[in-house]
Amino acid sequence: MRPGRWAAARLVRRAADEGGPHLAALERRAGAGGPARALVVELATAERHLDHPLRAWSRDWIARAWARDRDPGLRAVVREHGLIAAGGGARWTTAALHGRLLARWDAEAGPAVPALLADADEEVCEGARRACADAVEPALGALWLEVEKSPGPEHKTLLDALLRNPHPLDDLTVAWAWSSWIRAPSPRLWAFLRDRGQAAPRSGGVPAWRLSRLALGTAPPEELCQGVLADGTPEHVRQIAVRICVERGLVPADPVVRAAFLLIVKRYGEYRAHDPDGTLLAAAYAGASAGLRARVRSAVAAAGELDLVRVLIGTAPARAMSVRERGFLADRLAAEQAWPELWRLARDLPLAEALNALRPVGGWCPPGLPPEEFARLRSMPPDRVAAALASLDVRGPVLPESGLRVSACALSPDGTRLAAAGRAEDAAVIVEYALPEREVIARHQVDPFDGRGTPVHTGDAVIVIEGSTESLTGRVIGKPVRYGGGGGERTILFGDTIQGLAAAPDGGLVAVGPDRLHLLAPPYQAPRRTVRFTDLGLASVAPFAVVVEWSTGMIALGGTEPAVLDAAAGTVIARGSAAPGRAVQVAFASPSRLVTVDTDGSVTGWRLADGTLRPERTVKHGRYGEGLAVLPGQGRVWAGQGTHFLDLSTLEKTGPPPGFPAKPHSVWAAPRGGHFAVQHRAHPSEEEYVEVHGTYRDSAGRMLDRPLGDAVPDDLARLDTLLASGRYAGDVAELLALLRILLEQRYGSEVALGAAVFLGDETDIAIRSR
Numbered sequence: 015m016r017p018g019r020w021a022a023a024r025l026v027r028r029a030a031d032e033g034g035p036h037l038a039a040l041e042r043r044a045g046a047g048g049p050a051r052a053l054v055v056e057l058a059t060a061e062r063h064l065d066h067p068l069r070a071w072s073r074d075w076i077a078r079a080w081a082r083d084r085d086p087g088l089r090a091v092v093r094e095h096g097l098i099a100a101g102g103g104a105r106w107t108t109a110a111l112h113g114r115l116l117a118r119w120d121a122e123a124g125p126a127v128p129a130l131l132a133d134a135d136e137e138v139c140e141g142a143r144r145a146c147a148d149a150v151e152p153a154l155g156a157l158w159l160e161v162e163k164s165p166g167p168e169h170k171t172l173l174d175a176l177l178r179n180p181h182p183l184d185d186l187t188v189a190w191a192w193s194s195w196i197r198a199p200s201p202r203l204w205a206f207l208r209d210r211g212q213a214a215p216r217s218g219g220v221p222a223w224r225l226s227r228l229a230l231g232t233a234p235p236e237e238l239c240q241g242v243l244a245d246g247t248p249e250h251v252r253q254i255a256v257r258i259c260v261e262r263g264l265v266p267a268d269p270v271v272r273a274a275f276l277l278i279v280k281r282y283g284e285y286r287a288h289d290p291d292g293t294l295l296a297a298a299y300a301g302a303s304a305g306l307r308a309r310v311r312s313a314v315a316a317a318g319e320l321d322l323v324r325v326l327i328g329t330a331p332a333r334a335m336s337v338r339e340r341g342f343l344a345d346r347l348a349a350e351q352a353w354p355e356l357w358r359l360a361r362d363l364p365l366a367e368a369l370n371a372l373r374p375v376g377g378w379c380p381p382g383l384p385p386e387e388f389a390r391l392r393s394m395p396p397d398r399v400a401a402a403l404a405s406l407d408v409r410g411p412v413l414p415e416s417g418l419r420v421s422a423c424a425l426s427p428d429g430t431r432l433a434a435a436g437r438a439e440d441a442a443v444i445v446e447y448a449l450p451e452r453e454v455i456a457r458h459q460v461d462p463f464d465g466r467g468t469p470v471h472t473g474d475a476v477i478v479i480e481g482s483t484e485s486l487t488g489r490v491i492g493k494p495v496r497y498g499g500g501g502g503e504r505t506i507l508f509g510d511t512i513q514g515l516a517a518a519p520d521g522g523l524v525a526v527g528p529d530r531l532h533l534l535a536p537p538y539q540a541p542r543r544t545v546r547f548t549d550l551g552l553a554s555v556a557p558f559a560v561v562v563e564w565s566t567g568m569i570a571l572g573g574t575e576p577a578v579l580d581a582a583a584g585t586v587i588a589r590g591s592a593a594p595g596r597a598v599q600v601a602f603a604s605p606s607r608l609v610t611v612d613t614d615g616s617v618t619g620w621r622l623a624d625g626t627l628r629p630e631r632t633v634k635h636g637r638y639g640e641g642l643a644v645l646p647g648q649g650r651v652w653a654g655q656g657t658h659f660l661d662l663s664t665l666e667k668t669g670p671p672p673g674f675p676a677k678p679h680s681v682w683a684a685p686r687g688g689h690f691a692v693q694h695r696a697h698p699s700e701e702e703y704v705e706v707h708g709t710y711r712d713s714a715g716r717m718l719d720r721p722l723g724d725a726v727p728d729d730l731a732r733l734d735t736l737l738a739s740g741r742y743a744g745d746v747a748e749l750l751a752l753l754r755i756l757l758e759q760r761y762g763s764e765v766a767l768g769a770a771v772f773l774g775d776e777t778d779i780a781i782r783s784r
Contacts, residue, residue: 022049030067041075059095074100081107106130110141116149124156131171146175154179155187162190169198177206189218192226197626199250220551220589221626225251231258239266239275245305245580246587274298277313292325300329303580304566311342320350332362333721344371353378361760362723365753366399387755394748402745406715408450418445420693420704422468423682427517427564429689429708433469433476444469446476450710470515472523474536479512513557517685518581519567526557533581545584552577556598563602564686572597576610578622588627590620599642603662609651611642617653617665633665643681645671645690652681674707714742718749727761
C-alpha cells in the first residue's frame with residue numbers, strides 16, 4: 015500500500031473509532047481529493063462496506079460536497095448511486111437531481127425550490143420543474159406561497175412551472191395565487207385565475223379577497239364602482255374593474271361620487287348630462303383622497319376640456335392645494351393658452367411657482383401691468399430661482415429657552431412652533447414657542463399626563479390628552495382632549511376614551527379610542543367622522559400607536575396587524591401580515607414604507623405596495639423603550655430602546671446624523687418630517703435640554719416662500735424695507751423686486767408707503783439659553 019493511501023486508511027480507522035477531530039480531519043482531506051477521497055467514495059459505494067460505521071457519513075459527505083463544489087467526479091458518484099444529503103440545502107439539490115424532491119418533501123422544502131429552478135445543473139432544474147408540475151396539497155400550497163414571496167426572476171420561473179400543474183388548489187393556496195398576481199401581475203397568471211373563476215377566501219386576507227372579487231366581477235355593483243375610485247386598488251385591477259363597470263353600465267349611487275366616476279371611466283356624455291355645471295365634480299374633488307384627486311386630474315387632462323380645469327380651480331384656494339395640483343392646473347391652462355385665467359391662478363401661488371407658471375405666456379400681457387415688467391417676471395431661469403431661494407436657508411439647531419423639565423414635545427408641521435410638555439414649579443404645563451425666534455407665545459396648564467400625554471401641534475392649536483392611567487393594565491381612562499389655540503382653550507367631547515392623537519394635513523386631527531377612529535377638522539368641536547375598527551375588519555389595534563403620512567393623508571395604526579387606512583374613504587388600504595409581535599409604535603418612512611416597534615423591542619420595516627403591507631426586515635438591538643422617530647432626510651431611524659440611531663434602509667445600528675447628539679434621550683419629529691426636537695445632555699453632570707434641528711428661513715425667505723394669495727397690503731412696506739437694507743443682492747434682490755411687482759399690481763393703489771425701517775435679522779439662532 016502506498017504511503018498516501020496507508021495514511022488515509024489510518025485516518026479512516028481513527029475517525030471510525032474515535033470520531034471528533036479525526037472525522038473533521040478526514041472531511042478536510044477528502045475535500046482536497048487524493049487517497050482520502052477515494053477511500054470515502056469506496057466506503058459509500060462498495061458492497062463490502064455496507065456495515066461500516068462511516069457508511070452513512072460518507073454517503074452524506076459526498077452528496078454535500080458535490081452540492082457545494084459541483085465536482086464532476088463526485089456528481090457521477092451521486093448520480094450512479096442515488097446519494098441524497100441528509101440535511102441542509104444539499105438534500106434538496108440532490109433530491110431534485112434524482113427527481114425525488116416530492117418524495118423527500120417537508121415544511122422546509124418550499125423555500126428551496128426557487129433556487130433549484132435556477133440551478134446551474136440542468137437535471138436539478140428539471141427535477142424541480144417536475145416537482146412543481148406534479149405537486150398536490152400541501153406541497154402545492156407551499157410552492158404557491160413561495161411564488162407570493164419570491165421577487166424578481168425567481169418569481170417568474172417558479173410561476174411558469176406551477177402554471178403547468180393541473181391539480182386543484184386549497185382555499186388558502188388560491189389566496190396566495192391571487193396575492194402574487196396583485197403584487198406582480200402577469201398575463202398568464204391572470205388567465206389562470208380568471209379561467210378558474212375562484213375568488214380568494216376572506217380568511218386569506220382582506221386585500222386579496224376584495225381585489226379578487228373586483229377582478230372577477232363577483233363583487234356587488236357598488237363595491238365594483240368603489241374599487242375603481244379607491245386608492246388601495248392596484249392599477250391593473252382598477253382597469254379590469256373599469257371595463258366591467260362600463261360593460262354592465264354600473265355607476266355609484268351617490269351623485270357626487272358618480273361625477274368623478276363617470277369622468278374617470280371616460281363616459282363623457284353621461285358625465286355632462288349628470289353634472290352640466292361641474293358642481294358635483296367640484297364637491298367630489300374637494301372631498302377626495304390625494305390618490306383620487308390625482309386620478310381626477312388625469313381624467314381632466316384626458317378629456318381635454320378647459321371647463322373641467324376651471325372646475326378644479328374653483329374647488330379650493332391655490333394655497334390649499336398641493337404643489338403637484340397647482341402645477342397640473344397651471345400646465346393645463348398654459349396648454350389651452352388661457353392666459354387671463356393662468357394669470358389669476360399665478361397671482362395666488364408662491365413666487366417660484368408663479369414665475370414658472372407665467373414663463374410660457376406669449377402675445378399677452380395682464381391689463382394695467384407694463385409689458386416690460388411682465389417680461390421681467392418671465393425672464394429668470396428656474397435653476398437661478400431655485401438657487402436664490404436655497405441661499406436663504408438658516409440651519410439650526412435652535413435652542414429654545416429652558417427652565418422646564420420636559421417630558422414630551424410636539425412640533426408644528428412646518429417646524430415654526432414647538433409645544434414642550436413637562437413640569438414647572440410642581441405644575442403640569444405645556445409651553446409653546448415660536449421658532450426660530452425662541453419666543454414663548456403661550457403657556458397652558460394641564461392635568462398631569464402619563465406616557466400617552468405627548469401633545470400634538472396642528473399648526474394652529476396645541477392638543478393634549480389629559481387624565482391618568484390605570485396602573486394594573488395600563489388602560490387609559492377618563493381622558494378628555496383639550497386644546498389651546500387662537501380661540502382660547504376648549505375640551506373636545508368624543509363620547510369615547512381617547513388614547514392616541516396625530517396631526518393631519520389641512521389642520522386636521524386623528525383621534526383613536528379602544529375600538530374606533532375619529533377624524534376632526536378645525537375648530538375641533540366634534541368628530542366629523544367616526545369609523546369603528548370592526549367595520550374595517552381590524553382586530554387588536556394599538557390605539558396609542560397612530561401616525562399620519564403627510565403627503566397622502568394615509569393613517570397607520572399599530573397592533574398585532576399594523577394597518578394603513580385611507581382617511582378620506584374610511585377604508586383599509588393595507589394590513590400587515592406575519593407581524594413579529596404587537597406593534598406599539600409606528601412611523602412612516604415614506605408613503606410606501608412604514609417602521610414599527612414591538613413590545614419586545616423589535617424594529618420592523620414594512621413595504622406598502624399594491625394593497626399589501628409586507629415586513630421587509632426585523633431587527634432587535636435592545637429592550638423596548640418608548641420613542642420612535644424617522645428622519646428621512648438623514649436616512650436614520652431613532653428608536654427608544656438603547657437610545658440609538660438605525661440606518662433607514664437596513665435598520666442596523668449607525669451613527670447620528672451630522673450635528674445630532676450621539677445618544678439622545680428622546681427625539682420627536684414634526685409631522686412633515688423636516689424638523690426634529692432632540693432631548694439630551696451635553697455632559698452627564700448637566701440637566702437635559704431640548705434642541706430643534708431643521709432648516710429655517712430668514713425674513714426674506716419666508717416672504718418669498720409664502721403664497722401670494724396670503725399676502726397683505728403691509729407686505730409692500732416690508733419688501734421695501736428688505737430691499738433698502740442692503741443685505742440682499744443678485745438674484746435674491748431680483749426675486750424680492752419681482753415679488754414687489756406682483757404685490758404692487760395687486761395692492762399698489764390701496765396703500766401709502768412710509769419710510770423704510772431696518773429689521774434686525776431675527777434668525778441668528780445658534781445660542782443656548784439656559
